[in-house]
Amino acid sequence: MEKPRNGEKEEPKACICGYDSLHRLLKDNLNPHHFQEVSRLLTGLNCGKALETIALPESATAFSVEHGFDLQAFSFCADEELLREPRVVRVGLIQNSIALPTTAHFVDQKKAIFEKLKPMIDAAGSAGVNILCLQEAWMMPFAFCTREKRWCEFAEPVDGESTKFLQTFAVKYNMVIISSILERDINHGEVIWNTSVVIGNHGNIIGKHRKNHIPRVGDFNESTYYMEGNTGHPVFETAFGKIAINICYGRHHPLNWLAFGLNGAEIVFNPSATVGELSEPMWPIEARNAAIANSYFVASINRVGTETFPNAFTSGDGKPAHADFGHFYGSSNVSAPDASCTPSLSRNRDGLLVADMDLNLCRQVKDKWGFRMTSRYELYADTLARYVKPDFEPQVISDPLLHKKSS
């Protein structure tokens, strides 16, 4: 599924082959001295505390070698405290392409994705991951470009087969798993939602969260399938920390990130599916900004590969009909509240990213930078309350000489 998208929609200069990630491109082509300084500027590394590569058990590495997926592991640093023990959590992120053509029987497609993910989840479990997050709608192709309703057959209830598949791993590895599915809400008229299910480390379903902000941009015709979520901004208190999920397009909304922070999240996961031409320059910006502004960790996952559909569709851009969405560029990574971040997984291959983080860092950064203390929420509660009224008048100071001719 990793072939480059066809040339018609993408400008040739917009993609070069033969590199796997920005991090590796820079590391392979700059001298170590320059690379270190570029890393400091781009990822906040080597600036005070350094991000360290961590060694994983051989069993985990063996899975990645045998099944050919990218595997990287890093550890963030935090200060030691006098009154609290470190609260180090090992997080895992899985990005993957689909496993069969979209023309295969839906049952076979889903089963093939399950089979593909097994060794990756086993690798995460073997690596001692505490909280694992999969990409958005991991159990199906991202068919929302087509506007065809038959893809709704991929939808499942919260306790459906994808959840059951993952519950066994949650128990086996004592691991919290966040699973983003296309949900069918049987008890409310069989309506469809874009939903993350949080599975506890004992295999129980802790709860769910539904995507708050739904895109209507380019081929992201998602509002055709489901509405804005009705679950608020829940924070899930798990055995390994307080977590929340900002699903895909919600990463463009600072208020969405804020609300998870106000509710006490220490790690916010951003399971996504987004393509190069549309969003790639935004990808390294928004998650890191959210981590900085809200003093929590952000774990971002994007699917990889190009998915081709049986019936061509148009993109509302006046260009000819075509059958693929563009290249999902992977590049999953983790951002920390101190403005550091890990290198990204591959732009082209399946991958598992492992990151150790001491959740104590969240409060340490709050104490140091004081963003919460200096936020003046009362002011903004008032601003928003006024803004949403039909008679809102913006605060504008006009130059009284606006229409005077220049001398």
Place this chain on the structure above:
Amino acid sequence: MEKPRNGEKEEPKACICGYDSLHRLLKDNLNPHHFQEVSRLLTGLNCGKALETIALPESATAFSVEHGFDLQAFSFCADEELLREPRVVRVGLIQNSIALPTTAHFVDQKKAIFEKLKPMIDAAGSAGVNILCLQEAWMMPFAFCTREKRWCEFAEPVDGESTKFLQTFAVKYNMVIISSILERDINHGEVIWNTSVVIGNHGNIIGKHRKNHIPRVGDFNESTYYMEGNTGHPVFETAFGKIAINICYGRHHPLNWLAFGLNGAEIVFNPSATVGELSEPMWPIEARNAAIANSYFVASINRVGTETFPNAFTSGDGKPAHADFGHFYGSSNVSAPDASCTPSLSRNRDGLLVADMDLNLCRQVKDKWGFRMTSRYELYADTLARYVKPDFEPQVISDPLLHKKSS
């Protein structure tokens, strides 16, 4: 004033000499093919519309050669529209170090900064700049690290000598000028503020804005000198567009950026003074995120150089007293709503950045991405209204098996 800060506080690995900006370091050390791809990923350039270098009149270039300041000029692209003419505005940003030692007489220090800025403002005027913005507290050393109150003598009323100095240039060049000063409010008990004065293109004072968020981090002891601003989030309707000013530390606050957007800003200026060890990895993130999230342009200015003070001070970090704030790393730049951004000015030298931008791009990006339309402000008005109440209860879903031992 550009000598590197002394080694005691900064780790040697945190700074290498001999490079001027990240952009130039990458351009000088990567092959053109790789550089183009890195630029696409890091700055959104070459991705659809490209950012172009623009040629300035020789008179402008001559000032930069004679006075040795960095001069760069770029043009952002926007689509043509059927019903609106392009609204291209030429923006200028000036970053500068101080001109005399901080031990010189205050009158001489200020006068020397005026003299230093004259050719830079003349260059901006000669280049046809419509809106010029200077850095935060440009008319004085950034003395807030010291906590000494004698530096308050630099403060001026809104219509004081710095404003008068700039008004002549505003008239001469038909140019709006944003001037961030240390303000003394004579009519309200001579209290001090951190204030931006907006001077119209006819030399009139259109209004002022006072810094909304005041830092208490590291050497930024600014809350010792002035309080949180009381001017709201004004947007100034000038001859060249609707502009606002988010002063320095306010860039860490997404709600501050949001409020300027709600009031209709098309360009938000961020005059700053910040040092490498503290904030440099955040610098390329926050302004760009604000431009993306709010569908407006952001123009960021940071002072340059190292300022040494007569009396040593401590930084609340347990380290020995010292006499400088660290290196102000310049790196002024402009971010666009489509996620593109200009290269940054020098990390070490004074500079003038010129950028052409068609303000029509703001609405074009709003129409394309729909962030405003999908923002659900009612939801967040409610969240914030609840959050600011003393009895606020965060939305937390606890795993009922939280305290069960793993089998």
